[in-house]
Amino acid sequence: MRPVCVACRLKGGLAPLTLTCVEEERNDDVRAGILQCDACGSRYPILDGLPVLVPDLSRYLSDNLFYLTMRRDLSPAVADLLAEATGPGAGLDAIRQHVSSYGWDHWADRDPAEAGAEQVEPGQAARIMAHLLDGIPASLPPGPLLDLGCGAGRTVAELAEHTDQLVLGLDLSVPLARVAQDAVVGGQVAYDRRRGGLHFERRAFDVPAHPRCDIWIADALALPFVDASFALVTAINLLDCVADPSQALAEFGRVLMPDGACALATPFDWSGAATPLANWLGGRAAQSAHKGRPEQALDALLSDGAQAAGSLRRSRPTEEAEWQIRLHDRSSMRYLTHLSWSANALVDVAT
Numbered sequence: 001m002r003p004v005c006v007a008c009r010l011k012g013g014l015a016p017l018t019l020t021c022v023e024e025e026r027n028d029d030v031r032a033g034i035l036q037c038d039a040c041g042s043r044y045p046i047l048d049g050l051p052v053l054v055p056d057l058s059r060y061l062s063d064n065l066f067y068l069t070m071r072r073d074l075s076p077a078v079a080d081l082l083a084e085a086t087g088p089g090a091g092l093d094a095i096r097q098h099v100s101s102y103g104w105d106h107w108a109d110r111d112p113a114e115a116g117a118e119q120v121e122p123g124q125a126a127r128i129m130a131h132l133l134d135g136i137p138a139s140l141p142p143g144p145l146l147d148l149g150c151g152a153g154r155t156v157a158e159l160a161e162h163t164d165q166l167v168l169g170l171d172l173s174v175p176l177a178r179v180a181q182d183a184v185v186g187g188q189v190a191y192d193r194r195r196g197g198l199h200f201e202r203r204a205f206d207v208p209a210h211p212r213c214d215i216w217i218a219d220a221l222a223l224p225f226v227d228a229s230f231a232l233v234t235a236i237n238l239l240d241c242v243a244d245p246s247q248a249l250a251e252f253g254r255v256l257m258p259d260g261a262c263a264l265a266t267p268f269d270w271s272g273a274a275t276p277l278a279n280w281l282g283g284r285a286a287q288s289a290h291k292g293r294p295e296q297a298l299d300a301l302l303s304d305g306a307q308a309a310g311s312l313r314r315s316r317p318t319e320e321a322e323w324q325i326r327l328h329d330r331s332s333m334r335y336l337t338h339l340s341w342s343a344n345a346l347v348d349v350a351t
Helices: 057-063 065-069 076-086 091-110 124-134 154-163 174-184 245-255 294-301
Strands: 017-026 029-037 043-047 050-053 145-148 167-171 188-196 199-206 213-218 230-236 256-266 312-314 319-328 331-344
Touching (some): 050 057, 065 174, 076 091, 076 199, 091 154, 091 188, 091 319, 124 154, 124 256, 124 331, 154 213, 167 174, 230 245
Parallel strands (some): 050 213, 145 230
Antiparallel strands (some): 029 043, 319 331
């Protein structure tokens, strides 16, 4: 994939990274090592097979130290005991809920022991990805595909199975990236599914591995690639989870090949912890720009004009699709997610 130094790229440079240290390797997969920039000297670790390529590495490692060092071999009983001792809402409980919801949706439909008596069906991410792929051009330029905010990895697998291309999935969540890598690269799904309260049920089963896929940890606002690197860029439920959606769209267009395609889905479920209020698409009230309609604000960013965010331009009409996410045996959340397709402004697109 020829990654470049994120620190140099943000300053206008394109310095390649070199694998300078390999401490553990398994079947040609570097499990532990260091990537280094010869231009500025920045170093980026490879942890459990996951390259960590983020602009502010020190801050990221400090913020995610708990998840990076958290044991993965805890028995279900011990994990429940630790969750009870630290209490609901603590770091362990929060991340177990997060992994439970996304692990279940991404992979439970391939679990041979799944009972199938849930209030919602798993596989929403796979169905949304299939819907997005139906809207892209029949032919794409030769090149790898990029799935941003890949979560537990099912969308990466779907891209690989639908296109038979090299696919790279990126996410900033260490626990979800680990689930994704174990599943997509290793062919083994393992996660704890929440049943209720603080009780979780361990799920582990085999799925098809995809040798032409990989999972990295990287920031969608600062992608570690040269321009025009990917034939297709996808992002499901990511745009409302970044600090600056407009900057994200510009970055998506930057790494997209001239004849490539970009397909997005977002429920516009804003959180002040992820996106500053000033950057919420659609504004903050009916009196503001676009009268609180985020889909109109997104359309402005993907159209010609002063608000255009980079080179992406809408290539076909948008659509809406239902999205449900499981919380536990008796609870789920329902969204409408907005589907949008775009192409590089360097080529003509049908509007």
